[in-house]
Amino acid sequence: MSAALKWMPLVAALALAGCARDGYFDDRRVDYAEAEASAPLVLPDSRDTRRYRDAMPVPEAAGSFASQGDDFEAPPPRALGAGSGVEAGDVARREATGQRWLVVGAEPSAVWSELERFADERGLQVVSRDSSRGVLETDAGRLSVRPGLQPGASEVRCEQAGTPLEGCLRALERRFEARGATASASSLAVQRAPEERMRPxxxxxxxxxxxxxxxxxxxxxxxxxxxxxxxxxxxxxxxxxxxxxxxxxxxxxxxxxxxxxxxxxxxxxxxxxxxxxxxxxxxxxxxxxxxxxxxxxxxxxxxxxxxxxxxxxxxxxxxx
The missing domain is CATH 3.30.310.170 (Outer membrane protein assembly factor BamC)
Incomplete structure (x- = not known):
């Protein structure tokens, strides 16, 4: 073996060491510590907001932070989709103590418009309407919507004297399912400013x-x-x-x-x-x-x- 070949392993090791700060692998913790914030990306106001949404959404932490001392480690965020509520445009049923209602994957403002259209298409006579409370009184019963427990969801009820109207609920359920299965679901799934809501x-x-x-x-x-x-x-x-x-x-x-x-x-x-x-x-x-x-x-x-x-x-x- 020639003298040049004998020295090649040592030269390679020195070259690798020169590319690292501590040993063979680069410790990049210093890079993060010295990183500086840059100005956020600003999109033009003329953009179509329906085409933009979070590409990599991060679940929000539930409840409030409570330190447990020096050894405390923050729990990982809940995985998206694990035990989550209805998706945008979807509909599901809930029931408790004889009461039944729908949970729709849309903000109350979007669902309210659908309830008004539903009453109009069914020929229901509107006795009174209160958009601030989400209550639509008709000659056949009361339609109502309010924020659901899950973010971005709404609860829809159809009642008469406090008793759920099963036929009305089925009709509303089919309506929201149909909209969720077609392109028109975008009117429900469109991103809106989140409404004020309390959290656990x-x-x-x-x-x-x-x-x-x-x-x-x-x-x-x-x-x-x-x-x-x-x-x-x-x-x-x-x-x-x-x-x-x-x-x-x-x-x-x-x-x-x-x-x-x-x-x-x-x-x-x-x-x-x-x-x-x-x-x-x-x-x-x-x-x-x-x-x-x-x-x-x-x-x-x-x-x-x-x-x-x-x-x-x-x-x-x-x-x-």
Whole structure:
């Protein structure tokens, strides 16, 4: 072997080292620390806003931030679509204590226009209309719309003397389904300025974490039932076992934060496997438009404050 070839490995190593700050790989943490903000991109006002939307949307954090000390790690955002509400232009049913209504994937302002067209096409005589309250009184019953529990969704009711009109609900359901299945759905799915709405708030009272939901008990029960059925369906991690509509309680199996941490350690050291804990979620009315959700242990194990908080945070994400 020639002398030049003998020196080639050393030359290659020096070349690689010269391209790195610390060892063979570039530590880019300094790049982020020294990065400077640039002016945001501004699109012309003449653009067609229906053609623009978030390419990579990030879910908003549910509830409020609560520091847990120096070792606290922020939980990851809820995955988009996991236990989420209806998509833009879609429609779904909800039911609680004999009441039935529709949840439509559109802002109330867009749904209100559809209700007016629906009444006009059906030849209903409008007795009174109040767009600020979303109430349309007709000779055949009351049509109403109000913001749903999920962002960008609306609740639609068709009632007579407080009793749901099933035929009217079916007709409205078919109407919104038809619009969602055609190009005209763009009138419902078009991006609009988000309307003011309250969000679930995670708070600690007397050392116990609880979730305060700014909606009445029955609406909250119906929505949470729907969301838990969709999201708590993973064996050995989170499962909805029972629902008590009269007591407004749910029984779930949930792999708590502490169990997940111990399970990871057990996997690394071959010591064992984490197991879900049985927990009861209890809803209680705390005012006309205020519901409180608590998490209680339903087996012999204790439920730590940190595990309560983490579970309630997940539920808050389901409620938007």
């Amino acid at each position: 708030l995670l708070e600690q009272r007397a050392g116990e974490w609880r979730l305060v939901i700014p909606f009445d008990l029955e609406r909250t029960w119906a929505e949470l039932s729907y969301q838990l059925e969709a999201d708590f369906s993973v064996a050995e991690r989170r499962e909805l076992l029972e629902q008590d509509a009269d007591g407004h309680r749910f029984l779930v199996d949930y792999l708590t934060l502490s169990e997940r941490s111990e399970g990871l350690l057990g996997t690394l050291t071959s010591l064992g496997q984490a197991s879900p804990q049985r927990i009861r979620l209890v809803l209680e009315a705390s005012g006309p438009e205020r519901t409180v959700l608590r998490a209680e242990p339903a087996d012999e194990r204790e439920l730590s404050a940190e595990d309560r908080r983490e579970l309630l945070e997940r539920v808050a994400g389901l409620l938007g």
